[in-house]
Amino acid sequence: MNGKDLLLGLGYVDETYIQAAEEKTLRKPFGTALRRYGAMAACFAVLIVATTVFYTRSPVGPTPPGPVVALPDISQPPEFVSEEVTVDMKQVYFNDAIGSQEDIWYNPEVYTITSLTGQALTDYYQRDLTPLWLPDGLTPSKQNGRAEQVIAADGTIVSDMAVLDFYSGFQDDNLPELYKDTNAAKGLSLSVSRLGILPHWDYVLPEQERQTTDIDGIAVTLGVSIRLCEPAGTVEVINAEWESGGLHFQLTAQQIERTDVVKTIASIITGTMNITIIN
Amino acid sequence: MEDNKIIDLFWTRDQMAIEETGIKYGSRLQRLATKILYSREDAEESVNDTYLAAWNTIPPQRPVHFFAFLAKICRFAAYGKLDWKTAQKRQAEVVELTNELETCIPDSAAQAAFDSRELGELLNIFLGTLTEEKRLIFMRRYWFEDSVKDISKRYGIGESKVKTTLLRTRTSLRNFLAKEGIHL
Numbered sequence: 001m002n003g004k005d006l007l008l009g010l011g012y013v014d015e016t017y018i019q020a021a022e023e024k025t026l027r028k029p030f031g032t033a034l035r036r037y038g039a040m041a042a043c044f045a046v047l048i049v050a051t052t053v054f055y056t057r058s059p060v061g062p063t064p065p066g067p068v069v070a071l072p073d074i075s076q077p078p079e080f081v082s083e084e085v086t087v088d089m090k091q092v093y094f095n096d097a098i099g100s101q102e103d104i105w106y107n108p109e110v111y112t113i114t115s116l117t118g119q120a121l122t123d124y125y126q127r128d129l130t131p132l133w134l135p136d137g138l139t140p141s142k143q144n145g146r147a148e149q150v151i152a153a154d155g156t157i158v159s160d161m162a163v164l165d166f167y168s169g170f171q172d173d174n175l176p177e178l179y180k181d182t183n184a185a186k187g188l189s190l191s192v193s194r195l196g197i198l199p200h201w202d203y204v205l206p207e208q209e210r211q212t213t214d215i216d217g218i219a220v221t222l223g224v225s226i227r228l229c230e231p232a233g234t235v236e237v238i239n240a241e242w243e244s245g246g247l248h249f250q251l252t253a254q255q256i257e258r259t260d261v262v263k264t265i266a267s268i269i270t271g272t273m274n275i276t277i278i279n
Numbered sequence: 280m281e282d283n284k285i286i287d288l289f290w291t292r293d294q295m296a297i298e299e300t301g302i303k304y305g306s307r308l309q310r311l312a313t314k315i316l317y318s319r320e321d322a323e324e325s326v327n328d329t330y331l332a333a334w335n336t337i338p339p340q341r342p343v344h345f346f347a348f349l350a351k352i353c354r355f356a357a358y359g360k361l362d363w364k365t366a367q368k369r370q371a372e373v374v375e376l377t378n379e380l381e382t383c384i385p386d387s388a389a390q391a392a393f394d395s396r397e398l399g400e401l402l403n404i405f406l407g408t409l410t411e412e413k414r415l416i417f418m419r420r421y422w423f424e425d426s427v428k429d430i431s432k433r434y435g436i437g438e439s440k441v442k443t444t445l446l447r448t449r450t451s452l453r454n455f456l457a458k459e460g461i462h463l
Contacts, residue, residue, distance in 0.1 A: 001393045003381035004363070007373070010422050011355050012399020017406050018347035021418035022307075024411070025434065106439050113437055148437060173433040183313075 085216055086276045087266050089259060093211040096204040097223030097239055100252070106150045106159060116147040116162075124149075125162065125247060129192050133267035133275060134166055135260040138187050141165035143174055147192075159197050164190045184227070184235045188253035188264065196248035201239050215262070216270050218244045222262075227254070244269050282345040289337035296337075297330045304346055308353045314424040315357040315373055325356040332356070354422070372424055380421065383449045385457035405455045409448065416441060417448045 106113065116124050124147065130140070147162035167176035167187030176185035191198050203210055203223055212219040220242040226234045238261045240251045249268060253261045259277045266275045280299045288296035308329055312322035329352045342348035361373065406414050419425040419433065420441075427445075431438040 001384055001398070003377035003379070003384070005393055005395065005398060006380040006383060006402075007377055007421065008358060008395045009393070009398030009402055011351065011358065012396050012402070013406060013418075013422070014403050015342070015344040015347035015351060017403075017414065017418055018350055018422060019344035020411075021415050021422060022346055022350070024415060105442055108437075108439050108443055113439060143432075143435065174435070175429060175432050 084274045084276060085266055085270045085272060086278060087215055087262055088278045089262065090278075092213045092222065092258075092262055094222045094224040094238070094258070095210045097225040097237075098202040098204060099225060099227075100239070101200045101202060110153065111158065112151040114149050114151065116149055117145060121145060121147055121162065124160070125192065125194065127245065127247075129162055129164055129190070131166075131190065131264050131268045132271065133263055133273040135188075135256055135264065137168055138166040139169065141167070141170060141174060141176075157195065160193050160195050161198060162192045164192075166190075184254060186255040188251060188256055188261070190268070191250045191252075193248045194246065196243070198241070198248055198250045201241065201250075215242075215266050218242050218269050220265060220269075224258075240265055242269070286337060286341060286345060289333065290341070297334065300330060300333065300349065301326075304349055307346070308349060311350060311423060312353055312357040315354070315361055321360050322357065325353055325360060328356040329353040372426070376421060376424060379445075379449065383452040383456065385453055401456070401459060404459070405452055408455070409451070413444055413448050416444045420445055 122128060130144070141164070144164045144166075147160060149157055150159035152158050165176065165187065166189075167185050169177035171177055176187055178185055201223060210221055212221050214220075220240055223239040225237045225239070227237050228234055235255050238251075238253045238256065238258060240249075240261065242249050242265070249265075251261070251265060251268075253264075259279065263275045263277050266277075267273050280303065282303075285296055285299045285303065288299060305326060308326045309322055312325040313319065316322050316325065329349055332352045333349060340348075406417070409417065415434070416430055419430045420427070425433070427438050427441045430436075430441045434441075
């Protein structure tokens with residue numbers, strides 16, 4: 001007997017179990033619900049990304065925690081400008097990116113995982129995380145407005161990521177809807193952390209050789225990669241990473257115009273929706 | 280259209296049955312087959328095979344769980360078309376799932392040959408021993424071949440919890456097979 005036998009043997013299980021797995025939902029546990037990386041999860045092709053670097057998945061067992069970092073002081077909320085901000089696309093540089101690595105997994109037997117919502121979320125991040133400007137046609141996920149905090153036994157916060165998804169639509173199970181022609185979601189996913197522990201992106205060039213883009217005084221590392229999505233072929237994925245207002249941000253956009261991605265980033269950095277993009 | 284009405288169409292040999300089935304479940308079946316085959320054409324073929332099999336078996340059958348009935352046929356059809364060697368080369372999800380399930384096999388059973396149907400019966404018993412939460416997560420991963428992220432989103436739970444639940448369930452399955460499998 002081998003794994004294949006078990007996989008095929010599962011084909012014979014009772015239809016009641018199959019139907020239940022398709023229809024039933026779990027009661028929402030207060031505290032651990034968080035979605036991560038909608039765009040990638042929505043695209044089957046995430047499994048066959050053409051990459052020169054091969055990753056192995058995290059073992060499903062205890063893995064080392066991420067680095068423990070002291071929380072930065074963000075007691076003073078960032079002061080946003082109110083005037084118009086202009087970004088020249090000729091000054092925006094997209095590095096060749098490869099893809100994102102697996103999230104760090106925290107063993108719930110070792111760490112306490114809680115969620116922040118509502119006022120606790122705003123208090124923790126000292127600001128509303130929703131971008132002031134978003135490309136037309138994107139809607140927020142019902143699960144936005146929630147962050148997952150991972151706390152070590154000694155009380156140290158080792159992870160504090162909030163994820164906000166904005167896609168063209170969502171299926172009943174809250175996954176982004178897939179475009180019939182491309183089999184890939186259209187939209188963007190924003191991850192925010194005070195600690196700076198966010199999913200790691202790999203680029204073709206080493207860090208010291210990557211170029212950053214100055215958006216209102218903030219150095220933003222932008223990347224572009226191509227994701228294979230059967231049956232259509234490929235879709236463009238733009239990723240961006242930056243730090244501003246004491247928070248670390250990471251944005252992943254799929255099937256979104258580059259100018260719209262940059263405009264979204266600029267609105268997050270400057271806290272205004274009055275952004276002009278010059279091509 | 281409600282499942283019962285679609286099944287009635289099958290019973291009256293009305294070809295609208297196929298069309299209505301496609302409208303209601305076509306995309307879900309296509310998704311399931313695509314996850315296994317990584318090929319739109321092969322997946323479409325599997326879905327068409329599913330409709331044909333449904334046409335040939337209803338009547339006399341009258342499925343209680345219509346989607347599960349179709350999905351089961353579709354999964355068999357897709358696996359029937361799967362080239363395991365190609366899947367290996369493409370690092371397809373199915374290979375990863377196979378590797379994960381490999382860890383459930385007790386040493387005592389590794390060399391033995393098992394009939395898939397008998398294994399299915401054993402798995403049925405095992406699934407009956409699980410809590411609903413564990414069963415749903417296990418089924419989404421190994422029956423529907425959802426990624427951990429997709430399961431996390433579907434049920435609104437953390438990926439860590441999904442991984443931990445799967446790990447524990449696989450350990451339970453290994454223990455269960457070690458205990459029960461020798462009787463096969």
